[in-house]
Amino acid sequence: MDTTLAVTPGQRLGYAQDYISGPGTYERDGLLYASVVGLRQITEQTGALPIITVSKEKEQSAVPDVGNTITGKIIRVSPMQATVAIMVVGQVPCKEDFTGVIRIQDVRATEKDKVKIYQSFRPGDIIKAEVISLGDARSYFLSTAKNELGVIFATSLAGATMIPISWQEMQCPITKAIEFRKCAKPV
Amino acid sequence: MDRRRVNGPETSVTPIFKSSTKATILNGSSKRIDNRSADDLRPLFLKTGLVTQANGSAYIEMGKIKIVCAVYGPRQLKRVGFSSQGTLTCDFKFSSFSCVQRRNHMRDPQEREYSTILVQALTPAVRLELIPKSAVDIYINVLESDGDNACLAAAIIVASVALADAGIEMLDQVTACSALMQEKMLLMDGTMEEEDQTDGSVMVSYMPSLNEVTSVLQTGKTNLDEVNHAMESCIDGCSKLYGVMSASLIESLQ
Numbered sequence: 001m002d003t004t005l006a007v008t009p010g011q012r013l014g015y016a017q018d019y020i021s022g023p024g025t026y027e028r029d030g031l032l033y034a035s036v037v038g039l040r041q042i043t044e045q046t047g048a049l050p051i052i053t054v055s056k057e058k059e060q061s062a063v064p065d066v067g068n069t070i071t072g073k074i075i076r077v078s079p080m081q082a083t084v085a086i087m088v089v090g091q092v093p094c095k096e097d098f099t100g101v102i103r104i105q106d107v108r109a110t111e112k113d114k115v116k117i118y119q120s121f122r123p124g125d126i127i128k129a130e131v132i133s134l135g136d137a138r139s140y141f142l143s144t145a146k147n148e149l150g151v152i153f154a155t156s157l158a159g160a161t162m163i164p165i166s167w168q169e170m171q172c173p174i175t176k177a178i179e180f181r182k183c184a185k186p187v
Numbered sequence: 188m189d190r191r192r193v194n195g196p197e198t199s200v201t202p203i204f205k206s207s208t209k210a211t212i213l214n215g216s217s218k219r220i221d222n223r224s225a226d227d228l229r230p231l232f233l234k235t236g237l238v239t240q241a242n243g244s245a246y247i248e249m250g251k252i253k254i255v256c257a258v259y260g261p262r263q264l265k266r267v268g269f270s271s272q273g274t275l276t277c278d279f280k281f282s283s284f285s286c287v288q289r290r291n292h293m294r295d296p297q298e299r300e301y302s303t304i305l306v307q308a309l310t311p312a313v314r315l316e317l318i319p320k321s322a323v324d325i326y327i328n329v330l331e332s333d334g335d336n337a338c339l340a341a342a343i344i345v346a347s348v349a350l351a352d353a354g355i356e357m358l359d360q361v362t363a364c365s366a367l368m369q370e371k372m373l374l375m376d377g378t379m380e381e382e383d384q385t386d387g388s389v390m391v392s393y394m395p396s397l398n399e400v401t402s403v404l405q406t407g408k409t410n411l412d413e414v415n416h417a418m419e420s421c422i423d424g425c426s427k428l429y430g431v432m433s434a435s436l437i438e439s440l441q
Contacts, residue, residue, distance in 0.1 A: 006440050008433040009312075009351050010396035025313070026358065033396065036315060037436045057440050060354035061242055063261045063318045083416040095242055121401030130424040134320055137269045 007034040013052050020045075024054030036060070062089035064098055064131045064140050071152075072100060072142075074125045076146035080104050082121045084129065084142060099139040102129060106143035107182055119168075120144075126153040128184050150184035213372060219381060221250070226296075228364070228376045228424055229337075233345070233435035235352040241326075243353025247345040250378065251333040254341050256349040260323030273318035277305040277325040279342065285329045287379070301339055306394040308343050308363065308402040314356040323355060334379045336365035336406070337388045343392050344428060349434050360432055361401055363392035364424035366417045368409050373417055375424055389414055391421035395429040 006069050007013065013032040014024060020063050021027045022043075024036045034040065038054040042166050045051060064070055076083035086098040105112045107120050110187060121127065129142040144150045147167070156162045156172030164183040171178050203380030213219060223229070230248030238244035241257035261273060279302040281290045305327065313323065314330035315345045325346050332338045350357060369385040377385065400422070405414055422429035 006437045008436045010394065011358040011433070012396065024356070026356075028358075033358070035358065036354055037351050037440065039440070054379070056354050058243070058352065058354045060356070061261055063284050094262075096259070098263045132196065134269075137264075137267045137320075140320075 005040045006025070007040050007054055008037050009033075009035055013040060013054075013105040017050045018049065022051040023052035024056060025052055059092055061095040062092035063094075064089050064100070067132060068131050069128060069149075070100070070131060070142065071126065071128055072097075074121045074123050074127060077117055077121055077123055079117060080116055082107075083129065083139070086140065086142075100129070100131070100142040100146055101135065101139045101146060102127075102142045104125050106132065106141070106145055109145040120182040121151065122154065122179075122181070124155065125151045125181065126150050135179075144182055147185045148187065152184050154179075154181055195425060213374070218233045218319075219374065225372065225374050226420070228427065229378075231344075231350055231428060231431050235348060235435060235439040241349075241353070243349045243351070243355070244336045245349040245352055247341050247346045247348075249315075249337065249341045249376075251331055252338055252341050253330040254338070254345050255328045255330060256342070256345040257326045257328075258323065258346070258349045258353040258355070260327070260353065260355065261318040261321035262324070264320060269320065271316075271319050272312075273315035274322045275306055275310050275313055275315065275325070276322060277302045277309075277327065277346070279305060279327045279329075279330045281332060285332045286302065297335075300330065301342070304339065304402060304404060305342060309346055309350070309361055310359050310399045311399070312347065312359055312361045312394055313350060314358060319354055323350070325349070325433075332379070334365075334377050334382050336382065336388045336404070337376050337378070338369070339363070340390050340392070340406070344432065348432055349418075350435060352439060359394040359396045359399075361392050361394055362425040363390065364421040364427045364428065365390040366421050368407075368413045368417055373413070373431065375418060375420060387413070389417040389421060391418055392426065393422050393425040395426050425436060 011034045016027050016030045034054045036056045039062040043051045043154045062104045070086045072084040072086040073090040075085050082102045084100040107115045121178045132143045134143040158175045160174045162170035170181045232248040235245045237246045238257040243258040247254050279298050283290045327342050340363035347361040367374045367385040368387045387407035390404040
């Protein structure tokens with residue numbers, strides 16, 4: 001079959017008994033249909049049915065889901081939580097920011113009761129976090145309680161980009177002052 | 188002598204207006220005012236990607252009807268309330284210069300009604316269960332209108348194309364077609380002049396690949412047999428439009 005066929009939503013792709021439906025497709029009444037505009041791709045698998053996917057040319061604006069790693073900016077800090085503007089979900093940017101919240105018990109994995117929000121995050125920091133729940137009406141619930149999650153980029157009070165020196169501290173290269181942040185382990 | 192009013196000179200008379208003759212909608216050789224036959228739809232032009240800052244957009248021209256649609260989403264739901272599925276909202280607006288009579292800048296009841304009809308017609312086709320807590324907003328702006336039912340049908344078509352252009356997952360595209368009914372006559376895709384002279388109309392929106400009707404709108408005075416016949420003709424008309432919609436989406440891929 002020609003693997004570079006352009007398809008539109010609702011176009012029939014094949015029988016459900018011959019293929020497995022991948023991203024961009026859905027199954028109904030034993031038939032596979034495309035669900036987005038894109039190019040149809042068939043990936044052969046050994047020992048299983050080939051997978052049909054439709055690759056989207058225009059990436060749909062990302063929606064956070066439980067378990068996704070997101071990149072965002074801290075916009076507000078309060079004694080019990082930090083509010084985050086979610087800008088990127090995985091590798092896909094969001095056209096308009098979603099709102100997320102990191103509660104005090106989700107900042108780190110150890111000594112959860114001794115966490116001081118202002119010594120973990122400051123407004124303007126760029127962080128990597130994981131979505132733990134769809135949350136309430138207004139925001140998603142996020143967590144930075146893993147080594148590779150936390151602040152990845154922050155500016156010091158003097159205005160320079162800080163360098164992480166431990167999982168709790170960052171240092172300004174100009175003034176050599178140390179500020180407290182919950183840092184992500186550099187990859 | 189009437190002293191309460193300002194009278195004209197005593198020799199004045201009231202003016203005689205020339206009675207306007209309305210063009211017959213179906214002349215002797217079964218041709219309509221714009222030379223179509225009773226079954227013909229107006230020629231359709233579709234283009235995607237008109238509004239660059241929106242997630243998806245499309246422009247439609249159907250005869251004199253011109254409509255722009257922009258789709259924003261999925262984005263965070265502004266109002267309070269958790270929903271396990273996504274929400275589809277539509278903002279339908281006639282531009283103030285789009286109709287014969289100048290339209291108000293404020294939303295009037297007709298636009299509110301058309302917004303609801305559009306949401307009803309498109310919701311069955313969009314996979315909202317994949318985007319919980321998010322909203323998809325459709326903005327329709329009519330630049331020129333020629334026939335209310337035909338305008339609504341064109342809006343449904345352009346909104347469906349814009350949703351597909353935004354990359355939002357859909358079960359199928361939604362096409363729509365309208366028809367006017369008068370005694371034994373059935374005119375497909377009526378213009379404003381024809382609408383003024385006919386009694387009843389039907390607008391059907393339909394998903395061609397899944398063979399499902401998503402909404403039916405009947406206005407005016409008709410009987411049941413006429414409505415059934417008109418609905419079948421509309422579904423046939425919808426299938427003809429599907430090819431043009433798919434072609435414009437595939438063209439946008441290149």
